[in-house]
Amino acid sequence: MKDMKFSDTHQWVSPHDEEVAYIGISDYAQESLGDIIYIDTPSIGAKFKAGEQCGTIESVKT
Template sequence: MSQEKRFCSTHQWVEFSETGRVKIGISDHAQDALGDIVYVELPAAGAEFKAGEAIATIESVKTASEIQSPVSGRLIAANEQLEDDPELLNEAPLATWVFELEVDSGVFAREWAELLDEDAYNQYLADQ
């Protein structure tokens, strides 16, 4: 697997690294729908998450929205820079990660295969 990003229908992206870790953030579509992001509630390191579980909350001037984990894993880091600069998610959503998980390779391979590549995600958005 390369450093490509994959996307899920709940508008998060996942980027895999060969270290067995993934970084997860929100898509450009998500940040655009949210509007100006003013606060990010980050999860605590060490927690275990299953794919589809709420892992963080983003608040914008319009609404609050939960971020679901697109894959299962153990939280090893949250992007603490977002506590002071939540607007980074508006400025560079595809470059700004929210949290990092350590994944189990067996489970992750199946979950990764279910995620959308960029072309499929863009088609998903066009079909909505």
């Protein structure tokens, strides 16, 4: 994805256009988290400001 930016805590954002961006976590974060037990993602169309929390991931190490 073009223009992907990573945070120090392994999240990323990739702008799609003026109003839409894709979000996710790095491969390292996925491997480090272990089994994901809960995920809360924003609704389609939700709007956020820079630095604002936009979801939750809970996991357990196996």
